[in-house]
Amino acid sequence: MARYEIFVTYKKGIFDPPGATAARALTSLGYSEVEDVKIGKYITLDVADGPDEAARVREMCDKLLANPVIEDYRIVEAQGSVSAG
Amino acid sequence: MARYEIFVTYKKGIFDPPGATAARALTSLGYSEVEDVKIGKYITLDVADGPDEAARVREMCDKLLANPVIEDYRIVEAQGSVSAG
Numbered sequence A, B: 001m002a003r004y005e006i007f008v009t010y011k012k013g014i015f016d017p018p019g020a021t022a023a024r025a026l027t028s029l030g031y032s033e034v035e036d037v038k039i040g041k042y043i044t045l046d047v048a049d050g051p052d053e054a055a056r057v058r059e060m061c062d063k064l065l066a067n068p069v070i071e072d073y074r075i076v077e078a079q080g081s082v083s084a085g
Helices: A017-026 A053-065 B017-028 B053-065
Strands: A001-011 A034-047 A072-075 B003-008 B036-045 B071-077
Touching: A001 A053, A001 B036, A017 A034, A017 B053, A034 A053, A034 B003, A053 A072, A053 B017, B003 B053, B017 B036, B036 B053, B053 B071
Parallel strands: none
Antiparallel strands: A001 A034, A001 A072, A034 B036, B003 B036, B003 B071
8 A cells, every 4th residue: 555645826917816715814813924725635545456557646646636737736646655666 | 933734534433425525526536546635624713912822823713614513634844934033
């Protein structure tokens, strides 16, 4: 079994409504030091070991987990993942 | 200016509807190797430097960015953040 961490963020220039809302709310709660908030997705994906594993994870991102038109993603194979035959 | 990365995940035992939906969808797309999907939030927070900065970021998480009743969060000060004045 392997674990992948996937970080999905809006592409540069794409408006991030939840981030903008959180920034405004924090400012009105008195956190005037807040300059910017971006809210993306943090996905943990556990997959059984197999051939083309990393390529298939990228495919899953392109097809379902992220929207490549407006989002970027970064995939990290999690440390301590058990890699067995 | 400092940048914090915040990872918000459901607590153990709390049902994660978007994760469960993604897992089912990936399986029906043919990715039978998928064992588990969890979908949390990946927040990037830029704040101006100031006293009690890290404590205030934790406060923002408890008050607004996460729901401490059902979610855990992890805060990482991002590398390469400019720490001035």
